[in-house]
Amino acid sequence: MSSDISNSGHKPDGGSAPQSAPPLSKPKFWNDPKKRSLLFQILLLTALGFVFYTIIENTLTNLEQRGMTTGFDFLSREAGFGIAMSLIDYTEASSYGMTFIVGLLNTILIAVMGIIAATILGFILGVARLSDNWLIAKFSALYIEVFRNIPLLLQIFFWYYAVLRTLPAPRQSIEFLGSFLNNRGLIVPAPVPEDGFGLVIMGFFGAIVASWFIARWSRKRQELTGQQFPVILTSIGLIVGVPLLLFLFSGLPLGLDHPELKGFNFKGGITVIPELMALWLALSIYTAAFIAETVRAGILAVSHGQTEAATALGMSKAKTLRLIVIPQAMRVVIPPLTSQYLNLTKNSSLATAIGYPDLVNVFAGTTLNQTGQAIEVIAMTMAVYLTLSLLTSFFMNWYNARIQLTER
Amino acid sequence: MKKTLISTAVLMVAMTGTAMAGTLETLKERGALQCGVTSGVPGFSVPDDKGNWKGLDVDVCRAVAAAVLGDATKVKYIPLNAKERFTALVSGEVDVLSRVTTWTQTRDTQLGINFAGVNYYDGQGFLVKKELGLKSVKDLDGATVCVQSGTTTELNMADYFRTHGITYTPVVFDTNDQAAQAFDTGRCDSFTTDLSQAAGLRTRMQDPSAVGALPEVISKEPLGPVVRQGDDTWFNIVKWSFNAMLNAEELGLTSANVDKMKAESSDPNVKRLLGLDGPKGKGLDLADDWAYQIVKQVGNYGEAYERNVGKDSPLGLDRGLNALWNQGGLQYAPPMR
Numbered sequence: 001m002s003s004d005i006s007n008s009g010h011k012p013d014g015g016s017a018p019q020s021a022p023p024l025s026k027p028k029f030w031n032d033p034k035k036r037s038l039l040f041q042i043l044l045l046t047a048l049g050f051v052f053y054t055i056i057e058n059t060l061t062n063l064e065q066r067g068m069t070t071g072f073d074f075l076s077r078e079a080g081f082g083i084a085m086s087l088i089d090y091t092e093a094s095s096y097g098m099t100f101i102v103g104l105l106n107t108i109l110i111a112v113m114g115i116i117a118a119t120i121l122g123f124i125l126g127v128a129r130l131s132d133n134w135l136i137a138k139f140s141a142l143y144i145e146v147f148r149n150i151p152l153l154l155q156i157f158f159w160y161y162a163v164l165r166t167l168p169a170p171r172q173s174i175e176f177l178g179s180f181l182n183n184r185g186l187i188v189p190a191p192v193p194e195d196g197f198g199l200v201i202m203g204f205f206g207a208i209v210a211s212w213f214i215a216r217w218s219r220k221r222q223e224l225t226g227q228q229f230p231v232i233l234t235s236i237g238l239i240v241g242v243p244l245l246l247f248l249f250s251g252l253p254l255g256l257d258h259p260e261l262k263g264f265n266f267k268g269g270i271t272v273i274p275e276l277m278a279l280w281l282a283l284s285i286y287t288a289a290f291i292a293e294t295v296r297a298g299i300l301a302v303s304h305g306q307t308e309a310a311t312a313l314g315m316s317k318a319k320t321l322r323l324i325v326i327p328q329a330m331r332v333v334i335p336p337l338t339s340q341y342l343n344l345t346k347n348s349s350l351a352t353a354i355g356y357p358d359l360v361n362v363f364a365g366t367t368l369n370q371t372g373q374a375i376e377v378i379a380m381t382m383a384v385y386l387t388l389s390l391l392t393s394f395f396m397n398w399y400n401a402r403i404q405l406t407e408r
Numbered sequence: 409m410k411k412t413l414i415s416t417a418v419l420m421v422a423m424t425g426t427a428m429a430g431t432l433e434t435l436k437e438r439g440a441l442q443c444g445v446t447s448g449v450p451g452f453s454v455p456d457d458k459g460n461w462k463g464l465d466v467d468v469c470r471a472v473a474a475a476v477l478g479d480a481t482k483v484k485y486i487p488l489n490a491k492e493r494f495t496a497l498v499s500g501e502v503d504v505l506s507r508v509t510t511w512t513q514t515r516d517t518q519l520g521i522n523f524a525g526v527n528y529y530d531g532q533g534f535l536v537k538k539e540l541g542l543k544s545v546k547d548l549d550g551a552t553v554c555v556q557s558g559t560t561t562e563l564n565m566a567d568y569f570r571t572h573g574i575t576y577t578p579v580v581f582d583t584n585d586q587a588a589q590a591f592d593t594g595r596c597d598s599f600t601t602d603l604s605q606a607a608g609l610r611t612r613m614q615d616p617s618a619v620g621a622l623p624e625v626i627s628k629e630p631l632g633p634v635v636r637q638g639d640d641t642w643f644n645i646v647k648w649s650f651n652a653m654l655n656a657e658e659l660g661l662t663s664a665n666v667d668k669m670k671a672e673s674s675d676p677n678v679k680r681l682l683g684l685d686g687p688k689g690k691g692l693d694l695a696d697d698w699a700y701q702i703v704k705q706v707g708n709y710g711e712a713y714e715r716n717v718g719k720d721s722p723l724g725l726d727r728g729l730n731a732l733w734n735q736g737g738l739q740y741a742p743p744m745r
């Protein structure tokens with residue numbers, strides 16, 4: 001656009017005799033809007049760069065003048081404090097950098113657990129709210145209204161203080177299926193893989209790959225011949241059956257490490273601390289209420305004519321839902337669902353209120369305080385949330401684009 | 409977290425500009441001292457039922473206000489948890505931090521802050537339920553221990569258990585209320601903190617008599633008021649306000665007898681402290697009677713100790729290490745001359 005204007009604007013008039021036109025005199029660059037705008041952009045960028053440079057430079061000088069340490073050297077220093085729960089090996093002798101990783105993994109853990117539970121619960125509630133069954137529909141509506149309108153922090157406190165804190169002490173634990181529930185958490189037997197368990201895992205992944213090929217083959221066949229093949233059932237059968245058979249035939253190669261009460265607490269097994277349980281319950285239950293509304297809106301957005309047409313064609317109710325309604329509803333559901341996932345991830349930082357060792361609690365909390373390097377630590381923490389959010393939305397955008405393509 | 413974020417933002421802004429104005433001038437203009445205290449530790453800083461802050465740490469704030477503004481009540485108390493405190497001080501949210509803060513090398517040299525003295529010599533201990541019949545910290549093997557985050561407590565515990573080969577699970581909370589209550593309701597087998605604060609927080613538990621401390625004291629915790637680095641006048645004011653309280657006790661000056669002594673005493677030490685003679689307020693940019701105002705309105709160190717944490721208080725702590733140097737303790741102030 002701009003190049004058109006500049007060309008025509010500077011063509012010598014009397015285009016009728018192009019042969020005799022004098023050679024184009026080079027326009028002064030400030031008369032060329034393209035170059036001019038480029039110049040302004042460069043100027044602006046330089047100014048901006050200078051401002052940022054000054055801010056950073058000034059901050060560093062001032063911090064130094066006040067005797068405050070700067071830089072990221074602290075990340076390799078020994079942390080010297082314990083963390084209640086860690087997915088990787090962490091001891092007091094680990095570095096501050098490790099506290100970052102431990103906190104980050106704990107944040108990712110609660111976010112993933114929360115997203116899975118909230119999605120399942122939310123979809124069930126969303127569909128239930130549209131159910132023809134009065135009781136189910138009303139129950140779902142009540143759930144949504146209640147949990148959506150109580151502040152999340154209160155719900156976390158409720159689960160933590162009112163429910164989990166009132167569980168009995170370790171000695172009076174509630175026992176079921178070899179597990180123990182008490183005010184120190186849920187202690188379950190830990191699976192210990194023995195020789196030959198690798199085979200079971202290989203079988204599992206093999207079955208997944210096989211299912212994928214079967215799905216491809218069946219799609220091709222349906223396009224060619226119109227015959228259908230029960231892909232879903234076969235896949236489930238394979239993915240569950242193959243590892244199970246391998247497991248049985250290789251002589252049950254999985255031991256269990258049973259928890260045992262020793263001294264103050266249980267030894268052995270896996271302990272799910274109450275802070276994690278409370279946060280997970282609260283985040284899932286709260287976010288599920290929002291997801292349910294999203295799902296309901298998505299289903300309602302598919303016009304009723306579609307369902308009627310499907311019925312007229314003799315499609316079963318389940319098939320209509322699976323093949324007609326859900327694919328179209330998903331397109332409406334995905335964008336708001338993404339923002340619910342982002343909310344859940346960010347809300348997980350409320351962990352610090354009950355002492356779940358997430359990134360904010362461990363790194364932006366204890367590490368920040370012990371090192372005093374507020375600016376570095378907060379910058380790293382914010383970068384993490386930004387990255388997690390961007391990754392989630394990239395993934396969901398990708399998924400969204402994929403299902404959009406199925407539109408004909 | 410939100411507070412930390414805000415403080416960090418303020419810190420960023422503060423650090424991008426040029427040097428801050430002098431604390432003393434800002435404070436005189438504002439007409440009130442902003443003092444960072446705990447969110448509530450009986451004996452050290454806690455609001456009473458009328459909302460007035462009381463405690464040994466609070467008395468340091470009041471002494472500074474009396475010296476600078478001539479009025480010990482002109483203080484705005486800002487409750488800070490352990491994690492927020494240094495950022496709040498450095499970003500200028502508070503003028504003094506008087507909040508059971510342990511003097512350590514890292515804090516003194518890397519956080520841009522200075523310690524102005526030690527108003528309580530303390531050490532870390534462990535509270536447990538008496539019914540468990542524990543005799544020593546060594547019996548805590550395998551235990552779950554509640555602790556407040558952002559404290560030296562958290563680090564000392566890790567060191568001690570590690571070097572003694574004791575396994576433990578820390579459960580870390582943002583506020584002392586949460587940590588103490590978690591212990592009280594059974595989430596943890598033990599609660600660890602400085603013994604003085606343990607004595608204070610114990611008074612708030614469901615059944616204080618069922619809770620006791622294990623005999624070990626695992627660390628040195630010199631607690632004292634803190635100021636920002638880079639304002640030496642202000643540093644001196646806080647340092648000497650506290651020194652005046654100690655010297656007053658040593659000289660036998662109390663809030664009750666200070667007027668009489670001012671009129672009658674011929675002891676040159678007393679005359680110098682009360683600003684009738686000697687350096688007076690000059691080097692500090694204060695009124696000549698600054699120390700008189702402290703003794704008159706707040707009292708000497710011994711008075712503050714007894715009414716807040718000593719025998720007359722629910723904490724009932726001995727003077728111990730906090731007796732004056734000439735009575736077998738460690739409290740020793742440089743002379744005022």
Ligand SMILES: N[C@@H](CCC(=O)N[C@@H](CS)C(=O)NCC(=O)O)C(=O)O
Nearest residue numbers: 446447489490509510559560584601
């Ligand atoms: N002296 C230690 C510990 C100080 C500390 O924060 N103690 C807790 C006692 S549990 C407290 O006073 N908390 C009060 C609050 O967070 O408001 C330090 O300086 O790190």
